[in-house]
């Protein structure tokens with residue numbers, strides 16, 4: 001049997017790890033007729049992981065453990081992990097189910113793509129468990145059906161996303177960036193944050209004019225990534241959704257101010273928030289910032305990026 005045959009043969013127990021993401025740069029175009037926005041995003045996968053364990057079962061089910069409170073998360077067919085497993089089963093004409101156990105460490109509704117990470121990890125786990133042997137491109141196609149951020153959770157690293165964020169091209173990034181992330185006790189709903197941005201743009205249209213019809217990631221971001229220069233990257237962190245997130249959760253303004261006063265090079269709301277990502281100069285600065293934000297009563301964690309996308313970490 002060759003190595004590739006053994007990957008295609010079914011397994012009994014598979015564990016896959018998938019990362020959360022930070023949007024280093026997020027530009028949002030105008031609301032389109034289909035209700036979506038065209039976006040341009042620079043994503044970085046960071047060392048904050050959800051782990052999905054998959055075992056054979058007659059039906060589809062999911063349970064949660066981990067550092068994040070999942071008591072409000074539905075575990076029925078609406079859960080992104082179940083949607084991923086059933087989509088793969090339908091696609092591969094697989095006739096049984098799967099028991100999924102997820103160790104959740106990425107905050108829920110936090111702007112870090114946690115649900116997308118679970119969806120991507122589940123696709124990879126079930127593919128290995130069932131021996132369906134789909135190609136990476138086929139898995140990327142399924143991921144795009146599950147959520148705009150799910151293809152990036154598969155790909156990992158650093159990448160530019162266009163369209164709805166799901167048309168990806170990898171970006172060259174040198175070295176390691178050191179982040180401190182501040183969680184919020186309550187999540188923000190992605191559709192509500194986009195709606196707040198639309199409303200703001202409509203109200204102020206005479207002053208600010210229409211949004212860029214084809215949003216793009218600034219060239220300075222790509223240069224900073226290529227150079228591995230945290231100081232330059234800090235100067236070009238940007239999120240069109242940040243003002244809307246701050247309107248819905250004004251306490252985020254204080255968090256941003258505190259982080260930037262306590263040693264961060266810069267802070268930015270990630271995606272639709274409310275997680276705030278602070279970029280620091282190096283590992284020591286990240287440690288100092290982590291200690292000082294925690295001492296102020298904030299829930300802060302350290303992470304580095306880039307890290308790889310959804311990968312099998314154990315297979316039996």
Ligand code: ATP
Nearest residue numbers: 079080108109110111112113114115118149190271
């Ligand atoms: P994004 O940054 O991709 O917009 P997010 O990180 O803000 O997303 P998620 O944690 O992905 O938010 O959750 C978005 C919604 O998806 C939540 O309201 C949650 O109830 C639902 N959801 C469904 N399945 C999951 C899952 N496995 N993990 C987290 N959320 C899930």
